[in-house]
Amino acid sequence: MFNLILFGPPGSGKGTQSEKLIAKYGLKHLSTGDLLRSEIANQTALGLEAKTLMDKGQLVPDAVVIGMIDAAITNHPKARGFLFDGFPRTKAQSEALDELLNKKGASINVLLALNVTEDELIKRLLNRGLTSGRSDDTKEDVIRARLGEYHNKTASVADYYNKSGKTVLVKGEGSVDEIFDSLSAEIDRRM
Numbered sequence: 001m002f003n004l005i006l007f008g009p010p011g012s013g014k015g016t017q018s019e020k021l022i023a024k025y026g027l028k029h030l031s032t033g034d035l036l037r038s039e040i041a042n043q044t045a046l047g048l049e050a051k052t053l054m055d056k057g058q059l060v061p062d063a064v065v066i067g068m069i070d071a072a073i074t075n076h077p078k079a080r081g082f083l084f085d086g087f088p089r090t091k092a093q094s095e096a097l098d099e100l101l102n103k104k105g106a107s108i109n110v111l112l113a114l115n116v117t118e119d120e121l122i123k124r125l126l127n128r129g130l131t132s133g134r135s136d137d138t139k140e141d142v143i144r145a146r147l148g149e150y151h152n153k154t155a156s157v158a159d160y161y162n163k164s165g166k167t168v169l170v171k172g173e174g175s176v177d178e179i180f181d182s183l184s185a186e187i188d189r190r191m
């Protein structure tokens with residue numbers, strides 16, 4: 001298996017690059033944000049609970065997202081690998097993910113961290129908010145809350161994987177294709 005974490009703050013391009021990377025490398029895309037938005041669209045109890053937190057720009061509880069990832073991994077026993085997008089976002093999530101993969105005799109091969117300045121992130125998200133229908137993109141205070149959660153709880157996930165030499169920083173500004181080429185080069189070196 002080849003398992004990749006595409007990492008970075010809100011608006012850094014994780015979703016955009018994931019679409020291209022799964023097409024090129026045949027990995028299964030697991031985005032906890034997308035999974036949560038689909039729970040909201042289906043009006044499940046989990047979705048309703050998550051929506052209140054997401055609308056405020058706060059992380060949903062670890063147990064909720066770990067449960068979703070556990071189920072998704074179990075449901076794709078033949079996957080040649082997973083691309084994790086927006087997960088893990090805390091140390092507890094990182095440890096749980098390592099354990100889930102370990103049970104399959106697998107592990108994370110690399111964490112690619114997209115590096116984008118805060119001004120550019122806010123610009124991209126407000127711009128997407130004009131058309132996305134994502135309620136957490138339209139208000140600048142909610143965007144700032146998301147960035148705050150990232151700095152306080154999530155940024156250290158890159159340090160966690162750096163201890164085993166798996167974290168690689170990639171420039172996240174420039175054209176989508178340029179960034180895709182940089183990410184692909186890092187993957188090719190390890191696959």
Ligand code: AP5
Binds near residue numbers: 009086128
């Ligand atoms: P999630 O859905 O993961 O959102 P996010 O991390 O805030 O990130 P985004 O999806 O907004 O950005 P992205 O990095 O994917 O960038 P994109 O490619 O879209 O999470 C949402 C919420 O769910 C969280 O706040 C939390 O409440 C909850 N949640 C999710 N996972 C969780 C977890 N594990 N634990 C706890 N809670 C969790 O690009 C952004 C924009 O920029 C787009 O408009 C795009 O077109 C544009 N763009 C992309 N690349 C470029 C480029 N190179 N140049 C110019 N524009 C670009």
Ligand code: MG
Binds near residue numbers: 014
């Ligand atoms: Mg995304």
